[in-house]
Amino acid sequence: MNWKSQVVKLLIILIVLAIVAVLLHAIARIIVTYIPALGEYIHYVDLAIDAAIVGIGGYFVISIIRKIINVYLLGKMEASTAHTISLFIDIGLYAILILVILSALGVNLTGAAIGGAVGGIAIGLAAQTVLSNVLSGTLVTSSKTLKPGDNVSLISWIWGNPIIGETTKVGILFTEIKTINGNIIRIPNSAFLGNTVFTKLEGENSLVYPYQITVNADVPAEKVLTKATNYIKDYLSKVKVEMPEVYFTTKNGGTNIFTVIIHFNEMNSLNKILDIINKAFDQAYWDTKNEK
Incomplete structure (x- = not known):
């Protein structure tokens, strides 16, 4: 996929939508001249037109951004990791689109932001560990620092004694290691960001x-x-x-x-x-x- 062609396509779509918006606003005013009683609602009609155009345009913008991200970023990652990151990207992009649509409808986002600040802080604190694990898991898998089948020694001040064994799974939240004692332990991926030294045990012949x-x-x-x-x-x-x-x-x-x-x-x-x-x-x- 050529990202330049996608950008050109997006520009054409935005220009067409802008022309459509101008035409719809003009048609609304023509109708008002014939039906003066609708004049008091013209403001709301304008807001509805703007919100609709913004929503349609935003949908196309998100679609093209996702295509570019899928090809140049997520396409190089493992399927499970790419799926999770894609989900977070979608949530972020559509959340922004919703805010823009609300703004186009004349909603006061400042008041809504202040009202949701306390709840946002609470949710942020609760999600901090999960997001840290997800970020760590993404970095570990995408950089191939650790992958299933690797024989490793993991040293960290968090758990004291080294963990020695074979990596069986590198997930989004946890990494599983089968230790030399035969048991399988699950290590939170957040422990890997600056807290753990990886030593792969592979030599030339052994x-x-x-x-x-x-x-x-x-x-x-x-x-x-x-x-x-x-x-x-x-x-x-x-x-x-x-x-x-x-x-x-x-x-x-x-x-x-x-x-x-x-x-x-x-x-x-x-x-x-x-x-x-x-x-x-x-x-x-x-x-x-x-x-x-």
């Missing part, structure tokens, strides 16, 4: 998950690293899992922080691997401490 372990610094970090690496290698060799990369990342006050880069193929195997790594570091720490 899934990759960086895992940090904190150990008391009252034993040498090098010895803990060496022992833990050997224990992990022994444990994982029995279950035929690729050996992770193990690093001494940093010292933070009275603790040593190690990073383990885990490579795995299936999400449901990650819990078992984490269990092995935790046990290996725990054993390495106590073995090193008992050597003192």
Whole structure:
């Protein structure tokens, strides 16, 4: 669809409607000259003509705007997301059209706006969370930040511990994640706007998950690293899992922080691997401490 041709079409329609409005006003005045008793109603007739022309013209304007939006914006989104956004756009456009028609009829919109201010504030507050979820869901789906089938780690101060699992559904209000524990959780999309760090676990040939372990610094970090690496290698060799990369990342006050880069193929195997790594570091720490 060529948007320029649609704009030209709209201009032609508006010009035709303007001509029709002028003709109708002229005809109304001609009728009044023959029937003077109708003169006191001419003002209302003029308002009715203007409102009708505005309504018809507004309908064509909205139709063309929706066509342009559908092609250049909504056509690139998923069907469910596009449908919801289209609904909100329609509500907004037709609400504006109704206000314009009322104005053409001579209705005092200022008084109506003041009278509905309290109700508008109440409705706005009630809808704030829903609209925030809808906006977030739209941004997440349209930008392809998160989509069904993605294996992810979601970190946020809102829920504390990272959420690790496979994305099963990205909806308008909620996103569903099947965690490594097997349960499905629904996260409000509003949590994604500036509050969540997404980490996709896909590597070149496998899934990759960086895992940090904190150990008391009252034993040498090098010895803990060496022992833990050997224990992990022994444990994982029995279950035929690729050996992770193990690093001494940093010292933070009275603790040593190690990073383990885990490579795995299936999400449901990650819990078992984490269990092995935790046990290996725990054993390495106590073995090193008992050597003192």
